[in-house]
Amino acid sequence: MNAASNTSNGGALTESPLREGQFRIHPKNTTYKVYLFTNELRCIPVKKGDAQKKSLSFSFDDVIGCHCMRGRGERNSTDAYFCLYSYPTKRKTFGGAFVRKRHDIAFVVDVHNSYQENLEAAEEWRVAILTCLKRAMDVDITPRARKVLVFVNPFSGPGKALDIYQKRVVPTxxxxxxxxxxxxxERAGHAKDVVKTIDISEWYGVIIVSGDGLIFEVINGLMSRPDWEHAIHHLPLGVVPGGSGNALCCAINSHNGEPYKDNILTHSLFVLAKHKIKALDLVAVDTCEGRHYSFLSITWGIISDVDIESEKYRSLGNARFTVGALVRIVGLRTYHGRLSFLPCEPYRCHTSRSTSCSTWEPSVNANTADVVTSQPKSRSLSCPDGLGDSATEEVLRSRLQHGGPADEPLTPVFPEEGGGDLETVIANSSTPAADSTQLTCDSPSRGDAATPRPVETALLPPLSDPVPASWVTIEDNFVTVVAAYESHLGPDIIIAPEATFNDGIIHLMFAKAGISRSSLLKLFLSMENGSHVNSPDIEIIKVKAFRLEPITPGGVIAIDGEKVKYGPIQAQVLPGLARFMA
Structure with a gap:
């Protein structure tokens, strides 16, 4: 609602106010009759000379707080003030989108002869206003009753997080x-070490001013505690965009109907100020290094290549991902691997390009909404159709493992370690010999020796064991594999439009070798509005658990944008385990 709007019937009141008074509005000194209602503060000009002034209406949907104060340099004045902090919406000049703009309005209380009496009157208005605000919030808004722990990573993204904290977060x-x-x-792992030892009862929540990497760190610190269940449930996380991608901030703003491309900081601070505590899915991830807990995504192939290798362009902010994507499309790589998953609903594999695949079907009496208890069956398929003898299949498998047939439109490109600029990437393009034996963990483990693994993941076998026969398995050459559980991976990537914070679903998607560079570029561009989900070049499956077993060496796997040891990885969703402010 706009800050200024005409009241109905030419200024006439249509309902009884909770409070009313007459105040000047600083600094213009226009006098208004002020009425407090349960959902707004309404101001109507009282002087005939102010007839041309519009009535003002401040919706409590846009208001975040109210303070009492004394004017600067007014030590001898008896005036007191109560100030309203509002973020009304305003339509952009071009297009239908809206933006929020901060608007503070100070009311002068001067009805008494002493400052103390005027301050008491202002305080009564403040308490009444906060009481109305409280109805729309899940938390106690009693002044000074809450305390939050704020983490700032000064090196995140373009390096502006500390400036954001000082100029925007502190005032809010x-x-x-x-x-x-x-x-x-001060270092990687600093926040994790802190939250592992803090007294949870002392804090209302944690606010993170950084990118998604620090969120990942804090979550894993909480899950490393002996009292992990209490900690992850009773210490909600708030996020302020201070990194490059700020994926969780984009998802939060989007789900709240707030903009996330234009002035994401203002809108994120508004959402944080008006937040409610909500449940957030986490995903337990087993790697060769042990157990991690993820809130955003797991990526392999071009998406993780772009994310990790674009670090060299960090100073460009979010534009680093665009530059990185163009570099990787020109010097495209394909990866051979095995992808296994437990789908949420019956799955029929697309066999036109798969080396091998199995189909998941529920039993006759199975409830497809409960994949944990259903008893699926599997059958092995060969692909393409007509290749029935083992000798022919072996030839096909060998070709695929060593880069595919000669006329395949995409050639794997592996630059030297450390990346390099575009010319270097293209100059160093080569096709490595793929190892026919998949990568394995030296010491497969579900948990770090120093970190307890408290969460049961009944769907996941040990990482060194085969997946259950009931799972679907696809072995092929992939361009990318993405497991996402939030809608956004950044302001320009709506990776899973149907994802919600607490849907208990991993949105697993992959694109196989054979896609042309022009089609891949179109696929990336369509991710800006989420229309890539309709592309025939990408397959999307809703799953409860999955395993990825890379066969091609030398790739990158990232969890929430953080690079992990390359090798087998598996994951299971943990519905609604964490809490966050949104």
Whole structure:
């Protein structure tokens, strides 16, 4: 709602107010009759000379707080003030999109002869306004009753997180009457070490001013505690965009109907100020290094290549991903691997390009909504159709493992370790010999020796064991594999439009070798609005668990944008395990 709007019937009131008073609005000194309703503060000009002034209406949907104060340089004045902090919406000049713009309005209370009496009157209005605001919030808004721990990573993204904290976060927290304690991270793992030892009862929540990497770190710190279940449920996370991608911020803003491309910081601070505590799915991820807990995504292939290798362009902010994508499309790589998964519903594999695949079907009496208890069956398929003898299949498998047939439109490209610029990538293009034996863990483990593995993941076998026969398995050459559980991977990537924070689903998607570069570029461009889900070049399956077993060496696997040891990886969704502010 706009900050200024005409009241109905030429200014006439259509309902009884909770409070009313007459105040000047600073600094213009226009006098208004002020009415407090349950959902708004309405101001109507009272002087005839102010007839041309519009009535003002401040919706509590847009208001985040209210303070009492004394004017600067007014030590001898008896005036007191109560100030409203509002973020009304305004339509952009071109297009139908809207933006929020901060608007503060100060009411002068001067009805008494002493400052103390005027301050008491202002305080009564403040308490009444906060009481109305409280109806739309899940938390206690009593002043000074809450305390948050704030982590700032000064090196995140373009390096502006500390400046964002000082100029935008601190004033917002003050307007919310929140006590806070700042920790500026000094190294990787710093925040994780802190949250592993803090007294959870002392804090209302944690606010992270950084990119998605620090969120990953804090979550894994909480899950490393002996009291992990209490910690992850009772310490909600709030996020302020201070990195390059800011995927979780984009998802939060989008689900709240707030913009995330234009001035994401203002809109994210508004959502944080007006937040409710919500449940957030986590995903337990087993790697060769042990157990991790993910909130965003697992990527392999071009998506992870772009994410990790574009670090060299960090100073470009979110544009680094665009540059990185163009580099990787020109110097495209394909990866041979085995992808296994437990789908949420019956699955029929697309066999036109697969080396091998199995089909998942529920039993006659199975409830397809409960994949944990259903008893699926599997059958092995050969692909393409007509290749029935083992000798022919072996020839096909050998070709695929060693880069595919000679006329395949895409050739794997592996630059030297460390990446390099575009010319270097193209100059160093080569097709390595693929190892016919899949990569394995030296010491397969579900947990770090120093980190407890408290969460049961009944769907996941040990990483060194075969997947259950009931799972679907696809072995092929892939361009990318993405497991996403949030809608966005950044402001320009709506990776899983149907994903919600607590749907208990992993959105597993992959594109296979054979896609042309022009089609791949179109696929990337269509991710901006999520229309890639309709592309025939990508397959998307809703699953509860999956395993990825790379066969091609030398690739990159990333969890929530953080590179992990290359090798087999498996994951299972943990519905609604964490809490966050949204």
């Amino acid at each position: 927290l003050a307007e919310l009457d929140l006590n806070f304690h700042l920790i500026i991270t």
